[in-house]
Amino acid sequence: MTRIDDLGYPIVVTSNAPAEIAAFSKEQGYRRVVVLCDRNVEAGARALAARLRGAAVLAFPLGERRKTMTTLTRVLNALASAGVERTTLILGVGGGVACDVFGFAAATYARGVPFAAVATSLVAMVDAAIGGKTGVNLSSGKNLAGVFRDPVAVFCDLPSLGRLHExxxxxxxxxxxxxxxxxxxxxxxxxxxxxxxxxxxxxxxxxxxxxxxxxxxxxxxxxxxxxxxxxxxxxxxxxxxxxxxxxxxxxxxxxxxxxxxxxxxxxxxxxxxxxxxxxxxxxxxxxxxxxxxxxxxxxxxxxxxxxxxxxxxxxxxxxxxxxxxxxxxxxxxxxxxxxxxxxxxxxxxxxxxxxx
Ligand SMILES: NC(=O)c1ccc[n+]([C@@H]2O[C@H](COP(=O)([O-])OP(=O)(O)OC[C@H]3O[C@@H](n4cnc5c(N)ncnc54)[C@H](O)[C@@H]3O)[C@@H](O)[C@H]2O)c1
Ligand SMILES: [Zn+2]
Structure with a gap:
């Protein structure tokens, strides 16, 4: 495990993300965890949730074409249905699109709830999850709607790279x-x-x-x-x-x-x-x-x-x-x-x- 603290929140590069995330969530005293994931990494997200006292898992079909306001609205409504509160930790699991969409949703839901990215693609690990930029595409251009908001933590799940298409x-x-x-x-x-x-x-x-x-x-x-x-x-x-x-x-x-x-x-x-x-x-x-x-x-x-x-x-x-x-x-x-x-x-x- 390697931990980078240069941005004021932990960035953890690890082969055992579930254990690291469980320890982090316990230490920070979140009352509940809700896992949002890209449907393509749902199995891993469910395994992760099982380590977090049965956290709810909400899966969404993503991909660049679905990085839209429509998906954002769906995610926000799902957060409302799940009864997310300010003491709930949102985990966003997936590639760069997941980081951008789930990060944006967590930044705006109830004017902001704590968000941690669980990066499963190389782009997400080295780029999208780092630096606090979130957003979606508009028909007039890429990444045109979004906010700057730091996550509470970033976890780079190294075994995911083995499942990622070359x-x-x-x-x-x-x-x-x-x-x-x-x-x-x-x-x-x-x-x-x-x-x-x-x-x-x-x-x-x-x-x-x-x-x-x-x-x-x-x-x-x-x-x-x-x-x-x-x-x-x-x-x-x-x-x-x-x-x-x-x-x-x-x-x-x-x-x-x-x-x-x-x-x-x-x-x-x-x-x-x-x-x-x-x-x-x-x-x-x-x-x-x-x-x-x-x-x-x-x-x-x-x-x-x-x-x-x-x-x-x-x-x-x-x-x-x-x-x-x-x-x-x-x-x-x-x-x-x-x-x-x-x-x-x-x-x-x-x-x-x-x-x-
Ligand atoms: N916010 C930022 O600062 C920032 C920086 C760089 C890129 N981005 C954004 O990131 C996006 C690109 O990220 P990306 O390349 O990760 O795209 P992506 O999230 O669409 O992931 C690529 C594909 O791999 C799948 N996938 C992800 N992890 C997987 C895994 N472990 N196993 C199997 N399949 C997996 C996804 O479902 C998708 O089909 C772009 O939308 C870009 O704008 C944002
Ligand atoms: Zn780039």
Whole structure:
């Protein structure tokens, strides 16, 4: 078990979440526990509830398409039917969607009831459950409705990773690589060492905990995303635009991976980042079987999608770019021309002149 306390609530990375959660709930003196879960992890949630003096389990079909106000309303009504009070601990079990929807529901039900996330996907463990952002999608865009509210605890249930489809594991690895670039030292190097080995052999407790520490360190300095937290958007300005321009046929993790290549290239073009480090990032992503080539050829369409990005400030897109591994800069204004050139470059395979 590894415990991280940098954010003022315990983040527990463990192979025995039920025991850790039972101990936490007892120690904090909650009168009751209600378990909300993604239907795909219901069996595990029921096993967990059995350890918590028969806590009620409410399961919901989730997935990105159901990360909506409709689902939120259902969850809120279920909390009311279950007679949830301020002394009840809500456990939200599942991936990033579960963290976002259940966290949002707990933050708003009765103006806020205590919430602990039980993360079962890699994205949830290293990203969604950490930092207190919750929310749902609106038809006008992703994550447009939500609140900042810290959980009372986060539990990362490591055995769940063994049941997660490899596709989702790799989505999470893209975020871990992003954290590795921000950290630039031990985490990045350990990923380079591990990358050629099969995922089931990885020391997940260390990888997850080290990745969380990077996010926690950044979030601790900027809880409400006023500035410094922007570095976590590394690769995302390009990534989101590629996702959006593909009408979401390209997944978030794949968009991010291509976005990290694009950010590296734009950094090179604007006098940042060494070519050797850019190539190191590309080799790592390749070994992790993450894509680096955008199948979209319409660079202009992607630039337009970028201009839609809600992260733009004063009508201009601001970039997050690496100066070096371990040194990421944010709020950078770049003219459209090099951006479009980079987008054309990432629609081509990597060749000898990459990043020259
Ligand atoms: N709030 C934040 O700060 C933040 C940060 C990053 C991502 N997110 C959000 O997280 C979501 C993506 O998270 P995700 O990739 O975990 O998606 P997800 O929650 O949809 O999970 C992916 C799939 O795996 C299933 N699943 C989850 N855990 C499983 C397990 N242990 N075994 C078998 N199946 C399992 C889910 O049912 C789903 O089908 C996005 O909606 C994104 O916006 C939020
Ligand atoms: Zn992301």
């Amino acid at each position: 596709r989702w594991l790799r989505e999470g690895l893209a975020e871990v690589v992003k954290h590795g670039i921000i950290e630039g030292g031990e985490l990045f190097e350990s990923l380079e060492t591990l990358a050629p080995h099969p995922l089931r052999k990885w020391p997940w407790e260390t990888v997850v905990a080290d990745s969380i520490r990077v996010k926690a360190m950044v979030v601790a300095d900027d809880r409400l995303e006023r500035g410094a937290r922007e570095v976590l958007n590394l690769g995302h300005t390009f990534g989101h635009a590629i996702e959006r321009a593909s009408r979401y046929r390209i997944s978030h993790g794949h968009g991010l991976s291509i976005g990290l290549r694009a950010a590296g290239l734009l950094a090179r073009r604007t006098g940042r980042f060494s070519r050797a480090e850019h190539l190191r990032v590309l080799s790592l992503l390749t070994l992790l079987r993450l894509p680096l080539v955008s199948p979209l050829s319409d660079a202009r369409g992607i630039v337009r999608a970028m201009e839609h990005d809600k992260k733009r400030r004063n009508g201009r897109v601001r970039f997050v770019l690496p100066r070096a591994l371990g040194d990421v800069e944010y709020g950078i204004d770049v003219p459209t021309r090099p951006v479009a050139a980079v987008l054309r470059a990432v629609s081509e395979p990597i060749h000898e002149r990459e990043g020259r």
